[in-house]
Amino acid sequence: MATLTPVGLLRIDHVGIAVADLDEAVAFYEGTFGATCVHTEENAEQGVREAMLRIGEGDSMIQLLAPLSPDSTIGKFIAKRGPGMQQLAYTVADIDAACAGLRERGVRLIYDEPRRGTSNSRVNFVHPADAGGVLVELVQPAT
Amino acid sequence: MATLTPVGLLRIDHVGIAVADLDEAVAFYEGTFGATCVHTEENAEQGVREAMLRIGEGDSMIQLLAPLSPDSTIGKFIAKRGPGMQQLAYTVADIDAACAGLRERGVRLIYDEPRRGTSNSRVNFVHPADAGGVLVELVQPAT
Numbered sequence: 470m471a472t473l474t475p476v477g478l479l480r481i482d483h484v485g486i487a488v489a490d491l492d493e494a495v496a497f498y499e500g501t502f503g504a505t506c507v508h509t510e511e512n513a514e515q516g517v518r519e520a521m522l523r524i525g526e527g528d529s530m531i532q533l534l535a536p537l538s539p540d541s542t543i544g545k546f547i548a549k550r551g552p553g554m555q556q557l558a559y560t561v562a563d564i565d566a567a568c569a570g571l572r573e574r575g576v577r578l579i580y581d582e583p584r585r586g587t588s589n590s591r592v593n594f595v596h597p598a599d600a601g602g603v604l605v606e607l608v609q610p611a612t
Numbered sequence: 613m614a615t616l617t618p619v620g621l622l623r624i625d626h627v628g629i630a631v632a633d634l635d636e637a638v639a640f641y642e643g644t645f646g647a648t649c650v651h652t653e654e655n656a657e658q659g660v661r662e663a664m665l666r667i668g669e670g671d672s673m674i675q676l677l678a679p680l681s682p683d684s685t686i687g688k689f690i691a692k693r694g695p696g697m698q699q700l701a702y703t704v705a706d707i708d709a710a711c712a713g714l715r716e717r718g719v720r721l722i723y724d725e726p727r728r729g730t731s732n733s734r735v736n737f738v739h740p741a742d743a744g745g746v747l748v749e750l751v752q753p754a755t
């Protein structure tokens with residue numbers, strides 16, 4: 470039997486949290502949890518304005534995601550479930566190998582090919598139905 | 613005006629994921645995501661059987677939580693929302709200071725005093741309504 474391609478998850482990259490108002494949420498995380506906002510950007514393709522926050526000295530970040538429109542993925546999530554945890558992202562060294570390895574194991578990826586994520590990373594998502602109800606994101610950071 | 617007590621979050625401790633069947637979920641995470649199960653235990657007070665899994669070389673863990681009964685917190689979560697992400701835990705050095713700091717900032721904690729968590733840690737939880745819909749756990753590891 471052929472060996473499966475290693476999926477190669479390196480660590481938790483970030484937890485993505487859906488919020489209605491990005492600036493309010495950033496101020497809350499900074500003031501209440503002492504987080505540090507290290508990056509913000511808009512991703513029109515994903516329909517989000519987002520902020521990356523560091524907690525203490527940790528590697529794993531909090532990604533706050535606010536919808537650009539009600540019919541975006543995050544807009545629809547908030548309408549259905551309210552604000553809260555929406556995704557769990559893992560860092561990979563090689564997203565093409567990670568996706569191949571997952572497909573070999575019968576796991577479906579949402580995109581045929583990776584798309585642009587935060588800070589020009591390459592990202593794909595696992596179908597939550599194939600990951601115990603968790604929307605899993607795979608992130609290969611830009612070099 | 614008096615200075616507020618620093619809350620002192622050190623890093624993401626773990627993401628807690630509700631699962632119906634712990635052994636099946638551990639096998640899935642090991643086989644599909646290459647995770648390593650480093651600890652399992654039962655916490656009757658919390659109504660869970662749980663496993664802690666390391667992803668790659670990361671500090672932040674995945675905590676799989678299976679209900680000991682349908683009317684436990686995790687049992688009710690799965691009945692209402694299905695399996696998936698249920699909590700987001702942060703490591704603190706001093707949970708008493710962390711809880712005091714949060715209360716000073718108007719955030720409610722679920723327990724008056726911390727309770728026993730994984731591996732004899734001391735834990736408390738923030739009311740999700742005071743944390744943007746996220747069930748936040750604070751974890752002071754046992755020394």
Ligand SMILES: [Co+2]
Nearest residue numbers: 485532558606
């Ligand atoms: Co993300």
Ligand SMILES: [Co+2]
Nearest residue numbers: 628675701749
């Ligand atoms: Co926990």
